[in-house]
Amino acid sequence: MKRLLLAVLAVFSLAAAPAGAEDRFITLASTTSTEQSGLFGHLLPLFKAETGIEVRVVAVGTGQALKLGERGDADALLVHDRAGEDKFVAEGFGLDRRDVMYNDFVVVGPSADPAGVKGGKDAAEAFKKIAAAKAPFASRGDDSGTHRSELRLWKKAGVDVKAGGEWYRELGSGMGPTLNTAAGMNAYALADRGTWASFKNRQSLAIVVEGDRALFNPYGSILVNPEKHKAVKAADSKAWHLWLSGPKGQAAIAAFKIGGEQLFFGDAR
Amino acid sequence: MSDLSQALSLALELVVTLDPQMLGIVRLSVLVSGSAVLLAALIGLPLGAVLALSAFPGRGALVVMLNAFMGLPPVVVGLGVYLLLSRAGPLGEAGLLFTPAAMVVAQTLLVLPIVAALSRQVVADLWEEYGEQLRSLGVSGLGRMATLLWDGRFSLLTAVLAGFGRAAAEVGAVMIVGGNIKGVTRTMTTTIALETSKGDLALALGLGLILIALVTGVNAAVFLVGQWARRRMG
């Protein structure tokens, strides 16, 4: 039965094979924030020119990216949730987690600023005020790295959003859709700077809090353990992993700018 | 309204300048949905005919299931196919996840119930008219299927088109099994979803307009051919 299904699938792949499907490539599971900032559009051609390896990016939330790695559907990960990453490695799914780069989160909100948090430097403090004012807040609610960071901030602010209330809205969507929604309902939101910088539908949204240490957003690169899944492309994904955390990758990250502003800062050691 | 007019002019610009990236995306969309519809027709037309013409235990249940599956959420189909094709899944060794082939598989499953259920209806209606004559001529089961499928070809084309419309318009399944990889599995609908999430509503809407124009064009062409053929063949 399985053999038959595989044979059928072979026909499918013939029917839909794009020209040059036998190219050398790896699959990288990463986050919507990196994809949507345009960073990959800048990095990947450089890497391909140097190594001949194409990197195919599947952009999902960090939670789903880790899941893809667990199932062996990606060869490498570039994600931002330190706790989740460490767990992923500890459970044997990943190898050699490295710091690669960081950017930071910003708190954005409507220009009317009903919670009065504009210009603040303390994110937790701002969150406290938003909760006290019951000003609408749009949460990713999708178990992504950004969502996990947001939950840590609420915890720090001493606000129980589970008990939340009408003002706290869990959207269950990516960064972009969340910003679209926040713009539409004049809500506050936590966003990564990369997505925010390239986001076009801001309406009345603007940055209200930035520069807090607590808004630090580090990204890590992890190799998927080939011992768990034979089909993982160990050698090519390692080449990517080393390039990204090496001097050339770090320089490329530093060179990526939107509107003259550097969005990601290499911090590989 | 400025978004809308901006979208219109963007769509026009993309079309007029034959933007190569857009062409690639359109080509992939047409290729994937077209192959899916072709495969679904190859399976669904005979399946519909069998369901219309033969009695066997469980046939009623199968018909109800097909009709219900016409409304299957694409995300669910995508998830099912993902679990099958995942390297950790039963068919992982085919290595099809995040390829156009995986998208074709998912869309075929999505379209198959539509094609099969509608062609069952078409063939059953034709049998009302043809039944006695074909039995009088002593046409066998297989011959009946072939004859009715061929004589119902204009109505069946509509069924196949309905399938194409659904395949071309869905985003849930191709997003999951294709991964929306730039230049590899990025279709019109996943691009629209992506541009929407980047807040570039005008570009998203522009692409949407192109998609609508494409589907409308295909439908119009088939409609005209059908009209002409119907008038000719009676």
Added chain:
Amino acid sequence: MRAPDTILPLELERVGFAVGGRPLLDDITLRLEAGVRTIILGPNGAGKSLLLRLCHGLLAPSDGSVRWHGAMAGEPVRRRQAMVFQRPVLLRRSAVANVRYVLALGGVPWRRRGALAMEALERFGLAALAQRPARVLSGGEQQRLALARAWAAGPDVLFLDEPTSALDPAAALSVEMAVQEFHASGTKIVMTTHDLGQARRLADEVVFLSRGRLVELAPAVEFFKGPASPQARAFLAGELVC
């Protein structure tokens, strides 16, 4: 063993047909011989079409038996009968392709189908319309095409169910002539009709039904001169019988 030259005679023995316990045909016993044109007459609802379908095998009797030449049955018998319906069901393809379809069913080799199909069309005056889509022909032309299709099958028996009731007089006449062609070539004719004039012109023998029962089976000459039953007399006199 060689197949017999004809599947006739057809014998019906105590045939009944009921739907939901209501008998529509009851206790019909008759024998139809080769070479004779049999016309089935009777008022509306007498069961004429039903009887034709039972003979042809489109319906199975609820009682009694329908037997061809002793005990022949199945595919060989089916292939040697044809039926023309009140409204012909033609396939959505050209006239000649409709005939070729039947030839293919009969196992005629591909190379010979074209010539045989044209021959059949010519015989019924349709040669000029060969490439026309069958569905856009006029009513009379369609019925003649149905006859040409039956001709191509070369049947021993041709059943016709009110073949002219939807046609104008000229078209009806051309169908009658076609029926005569079949008869002349040795095909047994079994036909129902409403048209007494047509019955007089075509019949060698008459089967008269009333209320689902066989009332008379007589040579046409005798039947039209002096029917034995009061129902048939009333029917011929144009009275309402049921």
